[in-house]
Amino acid sequence: MKNKLKLIIIFVSLIFCFIIFYKGLDKSNTYTPKTNIEKSLPTFKAKDFSLNTYVNSENIFSEENYYIVNIWASWCVPCRKEHPLLMELNKNQSIKLIGLNYKDNLSNAKKFINELGNPYGQILIDKDGTLAVEFGAYGVPESFLIDKNKKIIKKIIGPINKEIIEEIKLIIK
Amino acid sequence: MKTLKFFLIISLSIGSFQLKSEEKNDEFKNRILKNIRCLICQGQSVYDSESDFASSIKLIVNKMIDDGMSEDQVYKFLREKYGDWVIYEPELNKNTYILWLLPLLLFMIGGAIMIKKLNFKN
Numbered sequence: 350m351k352n353k354l355k356l357i358i359i360f361v362s363l364i365f366c367f368i369i370f371y372k373g374l375d376k377s378n379t380y381t382p383k384t385n386i387e388k389s390l391p392t393f394k395a396k397d398f399s400l401n402t403y404v405n406s407e408n409i410f411s412e413e414n415y416y417i418v419n420i421w422a423s424w425c426v427p428c429r430k431e432h433p434l435l436m437e438l439n440k441n442q443s444i445k446l447i448g449l450n451y452k453d454n455l456s457n458a459k460k461f462i463n464e465l466g467n468p469y470g471q472i473l474i475d476k477d478g479t480l481a482v483e484f485g486a487y488g489v490p491e492s493f494l495i496d497k498n499k500k501i502i503k504k505i506i507g508p509i510n511k512e513i514i515e516e517i518k519l520i521i522k
Numbered sequence: 523m524k525t526l527k528f529f530l531i532i533s534l535s536i537g538s539f540q541l542k543s544e545e546k547n548d549e550f551k552n553r554i555l556k557n558i559r560c561l562i563c564q565g566q567s568v569y570d571s572e573s574d575f576a577s578s579i580k581l582i583v584n585k586m587i588d589d590g591m592s593e594d595q596v597y598k599f600l601r602e603k604y605g606d607w608v609i610y611e612p613e614l615n616k617n618t619y620i621l622w623l624l625p626l627l628l629f630m631i632g633g634a635i636m637i638k639k640l641n642f643k644n
Binding site: 388477484485487489 | 579
């Protein structure tokens with residue numbers, strides 16, 4: 350009886366270890382952030398790119414509209430790639446684009462906008478990257494879709510592509 | 523001359539006291555930074571990393587500590603932004619009960635078995 354119990358305990362422990370390791374094999378050891386999130390919009394104060402004055406987040410997101418906060422920089426190659434799509438998205442009346450210029454040189458950033466066009470209703474300067482942290486971003490380019498209730502409903506990691514544009518259009522319809 | 527010596531001693535001791543408290547503050551900040559995972563570099567803490575992400579987090583943590591926030595408040599802020607993964611030391615909650623309690627449970631079972639065996643031998 351005792352031996353049987355011992356065997357059962359060993360067997361159960363082995364099964365338990367097997368399940369843990371098997372599950373661990375499937376899991377990626379790199380960070381994969383959740384993209385379908387619902388978070389409140391952070392409150393912040395940031396410098397306006399063109400006016401060079403400070404603006405409050407309440408004033409930036411004051412309209413009852415969908416917003417896209419797009420983190421970009423002139424030194425970021427994928428940002429250049431997604432820019433034409435942002436220009437296209439800007440034609441949609443039910444969404445407003447807010448740019449967050451991340452750790453960039455101001456004159457280079459202006460050159461970038463002059464060269465490729467300005468899809469943003471407003472651009473904010475994030476000189477040290479702390480504003481991007483407020484949004485929960487960890488790289489560039491990154492975009493956040495904000496709904497009419499001022500909630501972040503989607504996080505887009507990496508450059509925006511055509512599929513994502515279609516997805517956004519479906520959400521804001 | 524005596525007053526000069528007195529002021530010299532006072533200013534030196536104030537200086538060393540400030541230096542010590544600054545050192546303590548830096549140690550405290552570093553301890554926090556070592557417990558924050560750099561999300562874009564594999565296996566490195568924010569303290570060890572030189573990435574853009576890590577440098578922004580370092581700035582935020584420094585500011586929060588200078589503003590008088592506690593270690594827990596810093597972790598809470600980062601957890602809200604990036605989830606539990608960003609902190610190396612997992613919080614005790616319903617998802618981590620097994621993680622925290624299993625070693626303790628195994629230790630107790632092992633201890634009980636040892637005591638039982640020793641008693642049996644005696």
